[in-house]
Structures are given as structure tokens and as C-alpha cells.
Amino acid sequence: MKIIRIVNKNFKDAFKSVFRNFSLSMASVSCTAITLILVSIALLVTYNVNSITEDIEDVLTIVAFVDNKATQDEIDAIDNELSKMENILDYQYNTKDKIKENLSADEDLKQILESLDENPIQSTFVVNVKDIREISKTANNIKNLNKVVSVKYGESLVNKLVSMFDVIRNACLIAVVALIIVTAFLIGNTIKITIFSRRNEIAIMRLVGTSNIVIKMPFLIEGAVLGLIGCIxxxxxxxxxxxxxxxFVGGKLFTDLIVLVKPSxxxxxxxxxLIIVGVIVGMFGSLRAVRRYLKV
Amino acid sequence: MEFIELKNVFKVYTNGVTALADANLSIEKGEFVFIIGQSGSGKSTLTKLLYREEKPTKGSVFVGGVNVSKLRDNNVYKLRRKIGVVFQDFKLLPKLTVYENIAYPLESYGMASKDIRDKVLSAVERVGLKEKIRSYPNQLSGGEQQRVCIARAIVNEPKLIICDEPTGDLDPKISQEIMEVLKNINKDLGSTIIMATHDKEIVNTMKQRVICIHNGVIVSDKKKGSYIENEDN
Known part of the structure; x- marks a missing residue:
């Protein structure tokens, strides 16, 4: 009961003081809002990038074509090299005969293949990668292996898109860190004004034996309230x-492969x-001001 | 140990002024003590040491058995709840009514409003301001404002009341009335009262213990019932 009464009184004081220093409060609130909008963009981009990469990681594979003249020893050597390579989730070796067999399921293809004297198909290694951001590097490494004729891997558009998203996200995160510092500073200044405007009250509270936490609490709450208003x-x-x-974009970007995360x-x-970040930044800002200007 | 004890207390401010030098003092529970001296003699410093507004540079100050000089900042409020302080400039909050001003400390302790009401009403009655309870400080005379300040100081029934020149801004007749109020509180509640003043007339009519400070040194300590002669001070 005692705590409820104190907190209740402090909340009222905090709201009153937000409106008393309206212009400064609004400065802190708008700065908080801008910061949080960027936080929001960064988060949404991150979520989408993660979901997109997960989606296409299943689809994207590297196919390495092996020279038809390669001996079994040389094929084993490639196998051995692949098993040692980083960023490879798993891989599978398909002989040209096996591929021919698979393709022969299709009647037209079967006829064409049978009309030829020699099997024109090359044996392949099908490689799944762990991180698709590294896919081109991995593909190059595989291409450099002895007896690997060529490599093919999925759409480079996806790749470019993911790295673009990464740039957006990183830029947002850097801006967020800078803005959080500015916001905390602005909120701290707002609280400083409140502390000065209430210094008589604070002096009396100290003299009559109000505990430090009760003296400090309204200012911390005011910071939190500023952060909360900035969240709206x-x-x-x-x-x-x-x-x-x-x-507007119909849930996907450019191709069906890139599906955005559902808003729900x-x-x-x-x-x-956003709300948690707003409140924490607000309280952090006011804590700084309270530490510096409120000697209890 | 006595209720209040000062042992070899020195107070040197950071600007180099020595406000108190080797002060030794003991005050019993329920005493009424005047501390007199000219402006800048150190009497305010002495009172501030008691409610831990200032820390002694050297020596120790005991209030109610607690070494105040060693009290941690976070625990000072516990001491202050047991001490009522009356100021020359009243220190009332202008936007609050008399009732709210007196209730202010109790509210900040988180006391229930029913208990607050009982305590505030009894304090207001004791200082004789019952009919002004809804007034604001600027609607009151100086004497009335000082009564509000006294009511706020006694509302939590403190064992010790410290008055720093409470009659400094009041005319002699009103000052006498304020002194009556304080005398009754001392008598009825048994609170120890320590009052810093330079008003010789008050000291002489009250006939209580008088401690005289000059340039930071306690020069005399006269028992209850004594007068100050004009040569002193």
C-alpha cells in the first residue's frame, strides 16, 4: 500500500511536469520518436533479411561440374577437398550415369539421350552452403579445385539484395546508437530543468527526511514517460x-523467391x-541528470 | 551517553573558514537550549551538524546514540525523520495549502491519508492555526507562516526540534508568541529543542540553558534560569 501511494503520487507529478516544460519535453519526445523509427526500420529489415536468407538457403545450391576425363582418384580428391572446406553444410556426388537415369524419366529427353553414342552429361557435386552471403567465395574456391570444369549457383539478384539489406540495417544501427546518445542527453536536459524548477521542493523533502529513492523516483518516471510518449x-x-x-508490394519483392515476413x-x-527501448532510454537519460544535479 | 553529544568537533569549510573549533557539548533529552552568537559565529553550523546538513571535519557528533558524522548518505533520511527543523525563512511550498504543507513530509513517507489527517490536525491545533488550514502561505502573516513551519516540524512527533533563528524575521510581539508555542511543545511533547538565535530579549525572558559561541568557539554554557549580561556576546 505504502509503495502504491508513493508511486501513484510520483506518476501524477511526472505527468504534470512533462506538460509544464512542454517545449523541452517535445524536443526530447521527437528525438526519441526519430530514434525509435530508425530502430523499427532496422528491426524490420533484420527480420526480413533473416527470413529471406533462411528461405533461399534451402533453394540455393552450388553445382560443380567434374571433368569427364577425371579418374576415380581425382574425384575422391575433390570429395576430400570439399569435406575440408568451410561454409559447406553438405554435398552430394552424382555420377553422370545416375543423372542420365533420372533425366530419362522424361520420354523426350530419354530419346535424345539414347540417340547419342556417349553420355554427354558431366558428373556433378551438389553443394549446400551454410551462409549464402559467402556463396560466391565458396563457389570460387570450388571452381579452383583440380578437375572441376565449372560451377553454377543461384540468382545473383538475391545475393545483391541481401547485401543491400545488410547495408541498410547496419546504417540504421549506427544511426540508432548515435541517436540514442543524443536522445538520452536531451531527456537528461529536460529532467535537469525539472530538477531546477523543483529545487525548493527537493530541499524541503531532503530536510524532512524523504528517502532518496522517493525523491529521485518522479524524475526517473518523468524520463520513462517522455520515452513512452516518444513511442507513440x-x-x-x-x-x-x-x-x-x-x-502494397503483395508480400514479396521482385520474385516469388523473396517473401516478406507477414505483419501479423x-x-x-x-x-x-520499441516501447522497451523508449522507456529504457528515457530512464537512462533521467538517471544521468539525477546523478549529476540531484545531490541527496 | 547523553541524547546529544559533540566531541572535539571541528568544522572547516572548503573556502578555509573555520566555523567551529574543538566544540564539546552534551544535551539531555527534553532540554530547551539556546545557542547564541553573532552572525557568522558558527551557531548555524552547529545546528546543521546535528541534522547532518554538514559533516564535521574532525570529531564526532552523536544524536540519540547514533554517530551522525559517520552516517552514510543513503541513511540520512532516517535521522531527519526523527528531527524537526524550523527555519528563519519558513521554507513553505507556495502552491500548497497550510494543510498540504504540513502533510507534505508524511505523504512523502507514504503514510495512509487517514493517519496523515489525524497527525496534521493535532499539529495544527498545537500551533493554533486550525481556522487557516485551507489558506495558502502568501495569505498568512509572517508569524502564521512560522507556525505552519513549526507544525510541519512537529507533525511526525520528533524527539528533537532544531530551530535556526525562527524569530529572525518577526517583530518582538509575534516572536514572543512563537516562543510560547515552542515552550509548550517542549513541555507537552517532551521534545528536546535547540534554538539558534541572536535575540537577547527572548533568551532573557525564557530563562533556559544558553550556549554562547564566538568565532567558532563555545565561550560559555549557562544553566537553565540564567540571563545573558550585556558584556557577553
Whole structure:
């Protein structure tokens, strides 16, 4: 009961003071909002990149064609090299006879293949990679192996897209870190003003024996409230903006291969993160001000 | 050990001013003590040491058996809840009513409003301001404001009341009334009262123990019932 009464009083004080220093409060709130919008973009991009890479990791394989003149020893050597290579999840060796057999399931192809004296097909290694960002490097490594004639791997568009997304995400994250510092600083300044405007009250509280935590709490709450108000616009943008974008592009980018994450759960997850980040940044900013300007 | 004890207390401010030098003092429970001296003599410093607004540079200050000088910052509030402080400038909050001003400390302790009400009403009655309970400080005279300050100091029934020049801004007649209030609190509640003042007339009419400080040194300590002669001070 005692704690509830104190917290209740402090919440009222915090809200009052947000509106008392309206202009400065708004500065902190808008800075928080901009930061959180970038956090939101970074998160949405990350989620989508992860989901896209997972989707296409199943599809994307490297096919290495082996020279028809290769001896069994040389093929074993390739096998051995592949097993030692990094970024390879698994691989499979298909002999040309086996591939011919598979292709022969198709009647037309069967006729063509049978009309030829020699099997024109090359034996292949089919390789699944762990990280598709590294796929071109891995493909090159395989190509350099002895008796590997050529390698083929999936669409380079996907690859470029993923690296572009990575750039967007990293840029957002750097901006977020910088902005969080600025926001914390601005919120700290807002709290400083509140502390000065209430210094008589604080002096009296100290003299009559109010515990430090009770003196500090309204300022921490005020910081949290500023952060919370700063969440409103980013959360709305996340919820409605992402849903709108998703519907606008029809849930996929350029090809059917690149499917975006459905907004349903994602937007709420991201919103929750935004609220938590907003509140923490607000409290962190005010904690700095309280430590510096509130001598108890 | 006595209720309040100062042992070889020195206080040197960071600007080099020595406010107290080798002060030794003991005060019993329920005493009414005047601390007199000119401005800058160190009497304010002495009171501030008691409620731990200042820390002694050397020596130890005991209040109620607790070594105040060794009290950690986070625990100072526990001491202050047991001490009521009355100021020359009242230190009331202008936006709160008399009732709210007096209830202010108790509210910040998280006390239930029913208990607060009982305590505030009894404190207000004791200082004789019952009919002004809904007024704001700027609607009150200086004497009335000082009564509010006293009510706020006694609302939590402290064992020790420290008054720093409470009559400094008041005219002699009002000062006498304030002194009556303090005298009754000392008598009825049994609170120890320590009052810093330079008002000789008050000291002489009250006839209580008088401690005289000059340039940071305790120069005399006269028992209850004594007068100050004009040569002193």
C-alpha cells in the first residue's frame, strides 16, 4: 500500500511536469520518436533479411561440374577437398550415369539421350552452403579445385539484395546508437530543468527526511514517460506502415523467391521492443541528470 | 551517553573558514537550549551538524546514540525523520495549502491519508492555526507562516526540534508568541529543542540553558534560569 501511494503520487507529478516544460519535453519526445523509427526500420529489415536468407538457403545450391576425363582418384580428391572446406553444410556426388537415369524419366529427353553414342552429361557435386552471403567465395574456391570444369549457383539478384539489406540495417544501427546518445542527453536536459524548477521542493523533502529513492523516483518516471510518449508515433508507423507496405508490394519483392515476413506477429513484436527501448532510454537519460544535479 | 553529544568537533569549510573549533557539548533529552552568537559565529553550523546538513571535519557528533558524522548518505533520511527543523525563512511550498504543507513530509513517507489527517490536525491545533488550514502561505502573516513551519516540524512527533533563528524575521510581539508555542511543545511533547538565535530579549525572558559561541568557539554554557549580561556576546 505504502509503495502504491508513493508511486501513484510520483506518476501524477511526472505527468504534470512533462506538460509544464512542454517545449523541452517535445524536443526530447521527437528525438526519441526519430530514434525509435530508425530502430523499427532496422528491426524490420533484420527480420526480413533473416527470413529471406533462411528461405533461399534451402533453394540455393552450388553445382560443380567434374571433368569427364577425371579418374576415380581425382574425384575422391575433390570429395576430400570439399569435406575440408568451410561454409559447406553438405554435398552430394552424382555420377553422370545416375543423372542420365533420372533425366530419362522424361520420354523426350530419354530419346535424345539414347540417340547419342556417349553420355554427354558431366558428373556433378551438389553443394549446400551454410551462409549464402559467402556463396560466391565458396563457389570460387570450388571452381579452383583440380578437375572441376565449372560451377553454377543461384540468382545473383538475391545475393545483391541481401547485401543491400545488410547495408541498410547496419546504417540504421549506427544511426540508432548515435541517436540514442543524443536522445538520452536531451531527456537528461529536460529532467535537469525539472530538477531546477523543483529545487525548493527537493530541499524541503531532503530536510524532512524523504528517502532518496522517493525523491529521485518522479524524475526517473518523468524520463520513462517522455520515452513512452516518444513511442507513440514509431509504434503507429510500425503497425500501420509495415502492414501498408506489405500489402502494397503483395508480400514479396521482385520474385516469388523473396517473401516478406507477414505483419501479423512481427509488428507487435517490434512495437514491444520499441516501447522497451523508449522507456529504457528515457530512464537512462533521467538517471544521468539525477546523478549529476540531484545531490541527496 | 547523553541524547546529544559533540566531541572535539571541528568544522572547516572548503573556502578555509573555520566555523567551529574543538566544540564539546552534551544535551539531555527534553532540554530547551539556546545557542547564541553573532552572525557568522558558527551557531548555524552547529545546528546543521546535528541534522547532518554538514559533516564535521574532525570529531564526532552523536544524536540519540547514533554517530551522525559517520552516517552514510543513503541513511540520512532516517535521522531527519526523527528531527524537526524550523527555519528563519519558513521554507513553505507556495502552491500548497497550510494543510498540504504540513502533510507534505508524511505523504512523502507514504503514510495512509487517514493517519496523515489525524497527525496534521493535532499539529495544527498545537500551533493554533486550525481556522487557516485551507489558506495558502502568501495569505498568512509572517508569524502564521512560522507556525505552519513549526507544525510541519512537529507533525511526525520528533524527539528533537532544531530551530535556526525562527524569530529572525518577526517583530518582538509575534516572536514572543512563537516562543510560547515552542515552550509548550517542549513541555507537552517532551521534545528536546535547540534554538539558534541572536535575540537577547527572548533568551532573557525564557530563562533556559544558553550556549554562547564566538568565532567558532563555545565561550560559555549557562544553566537553565540564567540571563545573558550585556558584556557577553
Amino acid at each position: 508515433i514509431p509504434v503507429l508507423l510500425t503497425v500501420y506502415g509495415y502492414t501498408f507496405l506489405y500489402d 506477429i512481427l509488428i507487435y513484436k517490434v512495437s514491444l521492443v
